[in-house]
Amino acid sequence: MKNIILFASGGGSNAQQIMEYFGQRQGYKVSALFTNNPNAGAIAVADRYNVPSVIFTREELNNGTVLAEVKSQNPDLIVLAGFLWKFPSDIIKEYPHKVINIHPALLPNYGGKGMYGINVHRAVHENKDKESGITIHYVNDNYDEGNVIFQKAVAIEECLSPEEVALKVLSLEHEHFPKVIEELLNRQQ
Ligand code: GAR
Numbered sequence: 001m002k003n004i005i006l007f008a009s010g011g012g013s014n015a016q017q018i019m020e021y022f023g024q025r026q027g028y029k030v031s032a033l034f035t036n037n038p039n040a041g042a043i044a045v046a047d048r049y050n051v052p053s054v055i056f057t058r059e060e061l062n063n064g065t066v067l068a069e070v071k072s073q074n075p076d077l078i079v080l081a082g083f084l085w086k087f088p089s090d091i092i093k094e095y096p097h098k099v100i101n102i103h104p105a106l107l108p109n110y111g112g113k114g115m116y117g118i119n120v121h122r123a124v125h126e127n128k129d130k131e132s133g134i135t136i137h138y139v140n141d142n143y144d145e146g147n148v149i150f151q152k153a154v155a156i157e158e159c160l161s162p163e164e165v166a167l168k169v170l171s172l173e174h175e176h177f178p179k180v181i182e183e184l185l186n187r188q189q
Pocket of ligand 1: 008011012013014015082084102103104115117120170173
């Protein structure tokens with residue numbers, strides 16, 4: 001059984017897609033949702049799929065408490081699906097090439113601290129870019145700088161607002177993220 005754990009801070013639409021996708025396949029399990037946000041929509045999503053949620057504080061993330069909890073889950077892959085805090089080095093060190101993130105733009109453009117969610121789409125829209133897209137990458141100690149695993153672009157010339165860009169990008173995320181996760185898990189021994 002390949003074990004996936006998710007980290008999410010927000011609505012959890014990617015978390016939902018991932019739980020739905022792997023719920024329909026043999027040999028994979030989403031075993032926990034980790035969140036820093038007690039009000040995250042992702043928690044309700046996890047409840048619907050009978051996935052337990054682990055809520056933690058910034059202190060617990062950085063003092064080894066969350067690492068211990070992660071270890072107890074024995075994950076094959078740690079997936080950040082809209083997780084907005086900096087991910088701690090101790091977990092990255094413990095799980096080399098097993099922590100991945102999705103970013104709602106074509107990195108290296110529009111990455112770094114503060115560049116998440118609608119902030120990214122606002123910047124893209126303000127620059128009048130003709131395309132945006134998604135980047136799935138390994139997580140290292142710097143925001144949005146780990147090696148790229150997968151990218152996909154989408155035309156946004158017709159989008160009249162950052163919210164319209166967000167919708168297009170989110171639907172790309174939903175289409176590709178679960179498949180990329182599956183591929184990475186299948187590549188592991
Ligand atoms: C997604 O668009 C994801 O790419 C983005 O947060 C959103 C979460 O949506 N992540 C970042 O911006 C990370 N820098 P969701 O909660 O509906 O899955």
